[in-house]
Amino acid sequence: MRSIEDFGAYRKGMELFYHVVADVEPLKGDFSLGRLVSQQLAKADSICANMEEGFGRMSRAEWIRFLDDSRSSVRETRGCYRRMHHWLSDETIGQRIALLDEIIKILSATITTLKRSSLRSGPHPYQATPTSH
Numbered sequence: 001m002r003s004i005e006d007f008g009a010y011r012k013g014m015e016l017f018y019h020v021v022a023d024v025e026p027l028k029g030d031f032s033l034g035r036l037v038s039q040q041l042a043k044a045d046s047i048c049a050n051m052e053e054g055f056g057r058m059s060r061a062e063w064i065r066f067l068d069d070s071r072s073s074v075r076e077t078r079g080c081y082r083r084m085h086h087w088l089s090d091e092t093i094g095q096r097i098a099l100l101d102e103i104i105k106i107l108s109a110t111i112t113t114l115k116r117s118s119l120r121s122g123p124h125p126y127q128a129t130p131t132s133h
Contacts, residue, residue, distance in 0.1 A: 004055045009106035013047040016099050020044040020077070023096070027087055040080050046073040047103070064114050071107040074100050
């Protein structure tokens with residue numbers, strides 16, 4: 001990978017973030033949902049932010065750690081979508097969960113690949129990532 005934009009999980013994370021922004025926009029006017037909206041935006045933002053930070057690190061161990069942090073944010077975002085069934089359509093929730101599951105699969109595969117190849121050295125710790133989806 002030459003840039004973080006070459007990473008499939010990152011591209012899908014960005015796509016997800018744009019969906020989250022659109023999904024919560026109609027809910028922002030309801031004061032009682034302010035915390036839920038704020039947290040969902042923050043969780044979705046954290047998915048890509050962790051990948052961005054980890055990509056800039058120069059150790060495989062740190063890259064893996066940030067990918068794992070990103071995966072945790074994906075799982076939190078996924079759980080929140082399940083709880084948002086009161087305000088969002090089943091179709092929207094199903095689509096978002098499917099996208100989140102794709103991101104989890106890519107991150108998990110990448111983490112596994114990086115851990116397996118940890119003995120191999122190279123100029124950048126993230127060159128061993130699988131082909132992006």
